[in-house]
Amino acid sequence: MIRILIIDDEPQIRRFLTISLESQGYSIIEAETGKQGLQQLVLEQPDLVILDLGLPDIDGQQVLKELRAFSDVPVIVLSVRNSEKEKVEALDNGCNDYVEKPFGVKELLARIRAALRISSGREQPPAVWSDGNLEVDYLSRTVTLQGERLRFSPREYELLTEMMSHPGQILTYHYLLQKYWGASHLDDSHYLRIFIRQIRNKLGDDPARPRYIETEAGVGYRFIGEAQSGQ
Structure with missing residues (x-):
């Protein structure tokens, strides 16, 4: 229990x-x-x-x-x-x-x-995450949407998979900026907004009705997608 x-x-x-x-x-x-x-x-x-x-x-x-x-x-x-x-x-x-x-x-x-x-799920992350629409292959570092491979820059892929590795958890702007841009860029939240917008556009994710990336205004982002059973 x-x-x-x-x-x-x-x-x-x-x-x-x-x-x-x-x-x-x-x-x-x-x-x-x-x-x-x-x-x-x-x-x-x-x-x-x-x-x-x-x-x-x-x-x-x-x-x-x-x-x-x-x-x-x-x-x-x-x-x-x-x-x-x-x-x-x-x-x-x-x-x-x-x-x-x-x-x-x-x-x-x-x-x-x-x-x-x-x-x-911390100890054994899946090699492939899929909900039947979106598929992320961690081994080949590829992202596929409805069977079509998407072109992701290394930074876009890192941000997406970082959020996916903490499903349902808010990752703050501070955390993401420090991890991927360094301590000297903690006030440069526009960097993050640009990359998140690009990721959303590629996933066809509407920020008003998100399927994958939800914004917590003034705080950060959380990944809300759910893998198919067995993934």
Whole structure:
């Protein structure tokens, strides 16, 4: 049974989450402070953490930093803080996803499933990713759409496969710029926008109704495509 640790100081939120998640077959561990949460993480070894940022003892951003010093467990931040700055900081500190309160249970469950897929698939990435429409062959570094091979520059291919290697997870502008352009280009987000636009055009992906690349305004991008069963 998959175990989820909820770190939140609001009893009503913990109760609501516990009822909702247990009804889906998850086992729940609760903590109401950052310190308790870190202790439970060590003792219980959960499969996923849901973390509030507004904790009474340690700010959730600091909890993230301390957690990431010793664990790679998937973390979903669930918070009323909705500024771009908070989201970017949390993602850069190591959370896998960020959901604002109030939230929809169906959306949260989808985010949980995506984070768990990332975690379970880390060790053996597929040689070929395909959804029946788009196919990416990691061995030959080729991208095919509806049977037609697409011409991708090395940088376009790197950005696409980097997003694909973190399905459902937001990759911040800061992360992508630093990884592919270096620390001296962290303010050059126009580089990234140009390349993402080119990738979308080649994939026929409408940013208003994305099938593959979703924009989190002011924060970054996430890959939302889903491979066919068995891929």
